[in-house]
Amino acid sequence: MCGIGLGPAATVLARPDGKVVTNAALHARCADLALATCPGLSAVLLRLAVTPDDLLADGRPLPDAPPALTWQTWRLHPQVLATAVGDAAAP
Structure with missing residues (x-):
């Protein structure tokens, strides 16, 4: 999105069912900016730091x-999704 390369981990935005909204990983700050300014992105999206091993294509x-x-x-790997949903549900 910003044009600067990513390191070994990056941020993705995913629905609670594990489907990643777009097949583009983002810097954490770019993901925050996208969530804050894009009316098409929902507040229910999971914002996760992932590595390529955490994703299925x-x-x-x-x-x-x-x-x-x-x-x-x-999509998020099922184990990553289970952890993310569990973390989101925790008080």
Whole structure:
């Protein structure tokens, strides 16, 4: 989004069912800015710091997925989702 490269971990915005809103990882500050200014992004989205191992691309682990020539659908790995939803539900 901002054009500056990402490190080994980045932030994604995902729905509570684990579907990542866009297959673009963001810097934490860029994600905060997007959430604060974009009316299309919902407050119920999960904001998570992830590594490629935490994501699935069209059902495959992201590091094992072939290079994307078209749009991929990213989802959180089930273990990452379970932890995130558990953390969000905690008081």
